[in-house]
Amino acid sequence: MSFQPPDALNVALIGYGLAGAVFHGPLIDSTPGLRLTHIVTSARERIRAAHAAHPQTTVVADVQTLWQNAYQLDLAVIATPNSTHATLARAAMDAGLHVVVDKPLATCSDEARALIAYADACGRRLTVFQNRRWDNDFLTLRSLIEQGELGDVYRYESRFERWRPQPKSGWRRSGAQTAAGGILFDLGSHLIDQALQLFGPAQRVYAELDPRYSESEVDDDSFVALTHASGVRSHLWMSSLAAQPGPRLRVLGSRSAYVKYGLDPQEAALRRGERPGVRDWGIEDEGNHGWLGSERERRRIPSLPGAYLQFYARLASALRYDAALPVDPRDALRVLEIIEAASRAHDQGMPIPL
Structure with a gap:
């Protein structure tokens, strides 16, 4: 403590x-x-x-x-x-x-x-x-965009995929509307929020929300495509049944591309009982650093340290000094509006406007 x-x-x-x-x-x-x-x-x-x-x-x-x-x-x-x-x-x-x-x-x-x-x-x-705003890959990509390393981004691919051949039990498996179960509400809440933070409001959404486990009541393997007002297209994958996960990020721009494998190490560290504030917190292995460049010429980009503690540090400042909240709840509202639109797009089998 x-x-x-x-x-x-x-x-x-x-x-x-x-x-x-x-x-x-x-x-x-x-x-x-x-x-x-x-x-x-x-x-x-x-x-x-x-x-x-x-x-x-x-x-x-x-x-x-x-x-x-x-x-x-x-x-x-x-x-x-x-x-x-x-x-x-x-x-x-x-x-x-x-x-x-x-x-x-x-x-x-x-x-x-x-x-x-x-x-x-x-x-x-x-x-x-929305702690994933302080993932190392998100922080690194945002920095690269701000520095102009990618040029004009036109396609953003983001994945949270895992391999879980047998489903875990619990309330997330419930298909009741009031349960808000399934992978879109779970991992999708993070992926959508990150895309909106990077590229602004979305104008159109398309989705494929598929149950994969036997007798599943919810989506286990899903894809959401967003067309942003900025012109960027975001392709978001979330799955519990990806035996070989794709890249965590693949971002294509007019100047170069950024490709990153592997997840931010903070969750694994927290599960092991480690605590923020110790030396090397949020630092990932060099082997998981992303690549920036083109097919002909690329270089490793060290990932910025992940920083989940920033959420609560900013919240403490917001409550004590009336500063800005770490996450505006209206951002979370927009995520829910897209989740609902994604469900309608899946049912209709076509993109729909937001």
């Missing part, structure tokens, strides 16, 4: 599954100015894990107990199943707290739009955990 000043902001983490235990808990603990004081989880194994990882944190079994102690808190972080995001966010704001919601912000754009309006009306700060 980082040293915390006496006036550090007190944070409650609601949910202690993968998102809470691997991402939010360690990142909050490592951020100067934030103090993780409460964790909400009811599963026995997760209670033990929370006590072991955060021995100075109070663990409670339900949110009603948490709301009774809301006067001690400044911020609630919601890392629960997608179907509960909007309800818990409203309840946290009613309790007087600012709110972080893990992506996606809500299960549909109408729900997200209403939640943003509610936050504005009651004067609470609402943001969304």
